[in-house]
Amino acid sequence: MSEAKRGYVRPLDLKHGRVDLTHGSGGRSMVQLISELFAKHLGNEYLGQGNDGAVLPAPTLEGRAGRLVMSTDCHVVSPLFFPGGDIGCLSVHGTVNDVAVMGATPLYLAAGFVLEEGFPLADLARIVESMAHAAAEAGVPVVTGDTKVVERGKGDGVFITTTGVGILPDGLELGGARARPGDAVIISGSMGDHGVAIMSKRENLSFDAPIESDTVALNGLIAAMLATGADLRCLRDPTRGGLAATLNEIAGQSGVGVMLHEKAIPVKPVVSAACEFLGLDPLYVANEGKLIAICAPADADRLLAAMRAHPLGREASRIGEVIVDDHHFVQLTTAFGGKRIVDWLAGDQLPRIC
């Protein structure tokens, strides 16, 4: 018997269908969208209950009580599909990483979808499947969610907001205000991959060598780093604004300066070439699968070794140190031996004319 006849309800046409306003109306269409798409892919014992919220067991970490860490992030990336990923996996990775860099073990995610009328269901299905894959890989289920549909022209296809909850063991304190002069600055890998991948697609630029986003969940790498017992002061994922913005933020929070060494900062040749072509600086370009660690100098080598032993930290590099500086500048010794500031960016990076 066909699906339509069984319940007198025609199943979602995920191949040719489009989001319409009924998918956000609270009626059968919305329930169908949730059950046939969101629950099908993201389903678990909590989401499956279909309640307005999820009741979760009180978290403990290895038998010890901890504190909850919660983080939320809106994802509005354009294009929705890009080399190396899409808005779906990005929305999982982004929030898992935000929770994990607090030192917490991410436990659960909530996802809010704003869909635009007319959006193809086939694309939405690809996005949800990608989210499901990313959530499974990270080991962090989506336990509750919400869907709204806006009229055509009032959205950009799909916006996804994800909120993550994690548990932080007592005794572990990481934060942007904890950097001290002498601390080592370490990054987990090459800079700028995600931003350049997005830009190459957005601006319809094709490069001989493909540039893929580095989007990935970092909770596994972070767990390996924490397991070393190294005296970590701060972890951050350098997303929008890249390495430069993140380090300026930390310098300001901690009231210190940072001295970087250009030669030690890994940038893939293809990313470097694309940035050169576009007149951009890779230090300011977004990453979605990299982290910055500030740690006590004595523990830096041990931490670095643990990072390099993990698949996501193979290119980890010690790129500089925290210094005393009342102006809280991030500086860079260039490959030339000169020095310059790595300043906050004024607005977005825009390609130069010549």
Place this chain on the structure above:
Amino acid sequence: MKYIDEFRDGELAKNLALSIGAEVQPGRSYSFMEFCGGHTHAISRYGLSDLLPPAVRMVHGPGCPVCVLPIGRVDMAIDLALNHGVILCTYGDTLRIPASDGLSLMKAKARGGDIRMVYSTLDALQIARDNPQREVVFFAIGFETTTPPTAVAIQQADKENLSNFSVICCHVLTPSAISNILESPEVRQWGTVPLDGFIGPAHVSTVIGSRPYEFFAEEYRKPVVIAGFEPLDVMQAILMLVRQVNEGRAEVENEFSRAVSRDGNLKAQDRVAEVFELRREFEWRGLSVVPYSALKIRRQYAAFDAERKFKLDYRSVPDNKACECGAILRGVKKPQDCKLFGTVCTPENPIGSCMVSSEGACAAHYSYGRYKDMH
């Protein structure tokens, strides 16, 4: 990054710095103007000033097309976008140039103007093809580097009868600006610009060649070394300039021989000559009105001239009175000599032209070098 990394070798740079140091004569100072914003950017980004002996001073010239575009021209483009319903296409760093009424193209876009960033004139043509019911205007700025692509776009639009495509032509000429600096009343009045030579533009010279600079070398007795934008190019050019000064020579030398010839790109020059003619005068931001320093679209292509098509009138808008851009662009003053620098005038809130593009003298110093003023 083959062909690029070779020009960023730190060891070679140190050797060049040692050579420059060895050739600098005791008691003598050397001031060289890098005319082009690309060089200003390279000097700041790679911290080249740190490698130079104190006797060598680099003066940042007016060769940034974003910096020298006057407010009135940006106002014209904004007017077209907001009041004439056109799709306005332009290069990226034009978007932030401050205009009248606290606006910029970026802010005009937020107010509903259909303003689109393009990477090439061909993108603008494609937008015109894709939107036959809309007027598409390309806001064309830049020196000789970006002029040939604009000429090609206009000829292509003509060939295709793309009647909804037009251009606001703001292309300016390098040699006129160099003349203006050398003859400026401030320079004569103060006599304080000890300009001992010029680093000639890289990309511009690939189009116009090295011949146009021979006049400056002969007439004003100023050596010119045309250099690429890579840091080693700049260091090598400085060494060549120091040698010319020491030997009392004033010649045009070509460090960028891998891309620049004496005559330049004749094909590109022909295209430009077919489409454009000299403007009698053009206002430059920071340098005021400079005669015969810019191009306009020939009558033959009037249908593609947005100024004619939309009957646009140019209205000059003065810069902030406290702004020292004019003196900075001529090398008479440094960015930090300006009262507005780093106080009211910052990259987030540029008041004067030099703070707009990352290639501008003030923006480059603010972004890359201001720690030196504080430490």
